[in-house]
Amino acid sequence: MGPPKSGRAISQQAFDEMVKENMEDLGMDPTEALQDAIQTLTLQGVDLSGIVTCVPGESNPVMECLDKLKQLNGNWSDLNHVEDENAVNEIVELLEELYDMCEDKGSGNAAIATKNGGIELLISICTKLRNGFDRGLVSSLKTIAFLLHDLQSTEIFRESGGPKIVVGILHDGRHDISILDSSFSVVAAASTGNEVLKESFMELKIDELIVQILKEHDGGSIPSVYNAICILLTSDDNRVVASQVFGYARKFAKLGIAEVLVDSLREGISSPSLVSASIALKAVAVNDEICRSVAYNGGIDAILHCIDNSGLHGNNTVARAFCSLLSKLAGSDENKGAIVEKQGMDTLIKLSSRFFDDPSVLQEVMYLISILCLRSPENAARAIESGAGDLAIQVMQTFPDLDQLQRNSCLMIRNLVVRNPENRTLLLGNGIEALLRKAKGSHKSCKNAATDALRDLGLDNYNL
Known part of the structure; x- marks a missing residue:
């Protein structure tokens, strides 16, 4: 939105x-x-x-389509009792036509449909297609998702009773993957940037429904469910001073969402929804207890396996997403130890060698290693043994113009040496001081991180 x-x-x-x-x-x-x-x-x-x-x-094709739908919708109080099959088929065809027009984001058709009663109309049609007209219902829901493009449209959806109707459709259509996927698309679109709608869906116990549906179905076949989880747990409404999404994440966690999402990760690199599932799990992991529950359910093993496979298959999108997820989980000190014990450092160094020409992956790797070494001299020692020091030097030499990558390198160097004096001598002997000073002078964003690294390397003139 x-x-x-x-x-x-x-x-x-x-x-x-x-x-x-x-x-x-x-x-x-x-x-x-x-x-x-x-x-x-x-x-x-x-x-x-x-x-x-x-x-x-x-004439405008969107307006023509809406006018025909309004006329047909007004002719019957309940489409489930319509005997004229041709009329029903006409409604379905019009819905698909409207969907095709609104799918073109640059056309402005979605805004035209919204401004001319499209959302209210489609919600009304949905209530009449809920039983027995799955094809039309899916088209209605998919089109509603396109129409929910800003705060005004999501408010129309809320005032029209949209949340209750969609949750009802989810309950009724749990057997149908297409209905589930299109319904969760509406949940995600409606909740984007609207805290009130997030609350409405949570009050309707959509968290319980999501967990139940994921247990009943392969999440990969319902890709929009992961997006719905992420949006429900994202604080993105600037009208709200204190968002409730942290509490929502805890509710999801109590229902066992961590175990369910970890199971989704086990589908491996071939799953088209693998990245979405990892992002959803990252959104859920909001505190130490939840992060540890992910590890308890085998999450670290599954994540490291996906990271390793991403390197084997050259999939940088999976590599970035799973390094980012592991960085979130490594916020728990208990998880840091588990990651390193499971050869996590070696896996990351191997990944960086496979993607050394991709700064976006290296950036995630450097940040993750810095998290693993934070307040942990044992992990810092293990990182050096795995080659993290050499990696930092090579990255800083190869990509001097990339400020965020340079900054992450500075952060990692600091955490490698702050509690490990033996690492200082090694890195200084390999020329890290000159690289840190170059980063400090070249990038404003690196100034503080490079200064801290120089200081913790034991250099007296670190402020110069």
Whole structure:
């Protein structure tokens, strides 16, 4: 969901009147009148999203589709009792047509549909298609997800009773993967940037439903469920001073979500939803207890296996995601020891050698090693034995212009030496001082991290 529009709004009627005045009062032809209205209003900072900008006399396909759907929807109080199968098929075809038009994000069709009652209409249709018309229901839900593109649209969804209806559909459609996936797409879209809707879904016990559904189905076949988990646990509504998402994560954890998500990771590198599952698990791991529960359920073994496989298969997306997840879990001191005991350092050094031409992976590796060595001289010693010192030197020499990678290298060097005097001599002998000073002078973001590293290397002139 993009940021809210800051421009002034205009109604469709006012826009049409402006075009009409250009034609009647200024003698412009229809095309010229339309373009002049658009240009004038744009220069004035007016928000034209959702406005139908057709030449007078031309029809808009989105509006035509909505009008037909409104007419058909209004003809029957309950589509489950419609005897005319052709009418039902027509509704389904129109829904798929609307979906195709709204899927094109650059077209502005989603905003037009939203501004002209599309969300309310589709919610009404969903209530009538819940039993026996799965194809139409899936199309309705998928289209609703596209229409929920900003705060205004998600509020329309909330005021129309959307959360209760969608959760009801999830309960009823637990047997159908397509219905589950399209429903969770709506949950994710509606909850993005809207704390009130997150709360609404949680009050409807969607956390319990998610865990149950993941236990019943292969999560890889319902990719949107992982996105829904992430969004529900992300504090992204700037209207709210104190988000409740931390508490929601704890509720998920008590229901056993860690074990379920770890099982999803065991599907391995071939799973199309592997990265999404890892991101969802990272969102859940908000405190030490939950991080330890992930390890208790075999999460560290599964993550290290995925990291190793990502290197074998050259999959940098998986490599980045799982290093990031492991960094989150390594926030628990107990997990740090477990990661190192399971040859985690060796796995990371091996990964870095396989992806040495990919700074984005190296950046995650360096940060993860720095976390593992934080307040742990034993892990720092093991890191040096595995080659972390050599890695830092090679990375700083090879990528001098990448500020974040240089900064992560500085952080790692500091944690390697702050409690391990023996590591200082080794690194200084290999020229780390010059590299740290170069990073400090070249990148503003590295100044503090490089200064701290120079100080903990035992250098008196670390501030220079």
